[in-house]
Amino acid sequence: MPRNSQEEWEGPDDCVEDHCIFSHQTFGSGGLVMITTERVAEIVAASHVVDDSGSKAPPFRTAQFPGKGTGLVATKAIRKGEIIMQRAPSLLVQLGMHFELAPEVRDRLYTLAVERLPVLRQQTFMCQMGDSIYTKVDRNAFRLFLDGDREQSPHLGSFPEISMINHDCRPNVHYRIENMTHITVAVRDILPGEELTISYIHGMIPRHERHERLSDWGFTCTCPHCTMSPADLAASDARLQEIKRLEDDLEKKLSGGETVAPEAGGDIVKLYQDEKLYGYLGHAYTRAALVYSMFGNLEKAKVYAAEAADALVREFGAHSKDAEAMRKLADNPTEHWSWEVKL
Numbered sequence: 442m443p444r445n446s447q448e449e450w451e452g453p454d455d456c457v458e459d460h461c462i463f464s465h466q467t468f469g470s471g472g473l474v475m476i477t478t479e480r481v482a483e484i485v486a487a488s489h490v491v492d493d494s495g496s497k498a499p500p501f502r503t504a505q506f507p508g509k510g511t512g513l514v515a516t517k518a519i520r521k522g523e524i525i526m527q528r529a530p531s532l533l534v535q536l537g538m539h540f541e542l543a544p545e546v547r548d549r550l551y552t553l554a555v556e557r558l559p560v561l562r563q564q565t566f567m568c569q570m571g572d573s574i575y576t577k578v579d580r581n582a583f584r585l586f587l588d589g590d591r592e593q594s595p596h597l598g599s600f601p602e603i604s605m606i607n608h609d610c611r612p613n614v615h616y617r618i619e620n621m622t623h624i625t626v627a628v629r630d631i632l633p634g635e636e637l638t639i640s641y642i643h644g645m646i647p648r649h650e651r652h653e654r655l656s657d658w659g660f661t662c663t664c665p666h667c668t669m670s671p672a673d674l675a676a677s678d679a680r681l682q683e684i685k686r687l688e689d690d691l692e693k694k695l696s697g698g699e700t701v702a703p704e705a706g707g708d709i710v711k712l713y714q715d716e717k718l719y720g721y722l723g724h725a726y727t728r729a730a731l732v733y734s735m736f737g738n739l740e741k742a743k744v745y746a747a748e749a750a751d752a753l754v755r756e757f758g759a760h761s762k763d764a765e766a767m768r769k770l771a772d773n774p775t776e777h778w779s780w781e782v783k784l
């Protein structure tokens with residue numbers, strides 16, 4: 442049992458070398474089981490995790506989507522920036538062990554682990570896509586770092602309710618993981634009846650690369666962005682290329698002391714918006730705010746810095762230092778280090 446924890450922890454049980462099962466019937470809100478080392482178990486036992494499933498009626502329900510299986514659909518209007526849910530993991534497994542253990546040893550350990558979860562938690566875990574516990578972990582879990590950058594740090598965390606969210610190359614929901622808490626945030630206003638989607642991959646890569654990465658996940662993406670007409674798909678790829686070109690050009694000119702048109706910052710933001718890359722706006726707005734400030738455009742610096750601060754909070758949370766810096770720029774551009782430095 443993790444030494445500095447409360448009595449409710451059970452384990453170490455069923456150890457394979459130094460990886461053992463540890464379980465807790467109420468951790469998070471519905472219980473947690475982990476297969477890890479005693480050191481990581483202690484870290485987890487002492488960690489703060491948030492799960493709002495018991496305290497807040499979710500603004501979504503499950504629904505069936507042809508060609509995609511189960512997904513989540515909004516049951517009421519969700520405002521941009523609203524936290525949709527915060528969830529604690531049901532199961533944690535050490536990443537190296539997940540890939541390296543002999544399949545029969547691993548499968549036995551996974552079965553024993555899942556059996557230790559409270560019945561309700563077991564049921565939601567088993568509802569995830571995949572024909573075995575191993576596949577359910579492999580296909581649905583998120584990577585978590587529980588012990589800094591130590592070798593045993595990477596773990597896979599299963600969040601069964603989050604696993605119901607389907608992929609979209611231009612999603613309406615952004616997620617981040619703080620410590621062990623999975624947090625989903627709306628990146629634009631969402632209407633009742635709309636499907637909630639996240640991106641399983643980085644969104645700023647062209648269609649053929651997205652397609653390749655998603656086939657590694659074992660499916661062909663049928664999101665609205667991927668099923669656009671060939672002409673619209675080509676226009677989307679062209680916008681991504683143009684974003685890269687303008688960003689590189691601005692970077693090169695600014696660092697080389699060359700003159701730039703400050704409007705380039707605003708043009709890049711517009712391309713992100715046209716491309717519906719709402720989960721990546723934080724840095725685009727930041728760049729625009731700084732460029733406008735450097736060239737002494739007070740109004741635009743304020744507007745873009747305020748947008749940057751909001752976007753950075755959506756993407757990185759309320760404690761984002763970058764968001765705080767942008768808030769300061771928005772409040773008082775003329776006192777900011779960037780003010781008129783390029784004039």
Ligand SMILES: C[S@@+](CC[C@H](N)C(=O)[O-])C[C@H]1O[C@@H](n2cnc3c(N)ncnc32)[C@H](O)[C@@H]1O
Nearest residue numbers: 509510511570604605606607608660662663664
């Ligand atoms: C994490 S699960 C999402 C929930 C899943 N739909 C279910 O029924 O449990 C990922 C799987 O959902 C399906 N899926 C998710 N997004 C999709 C998309 N954009 N296009 C096609 N299938 C998708 C694929 O089968 C994928 O392997």
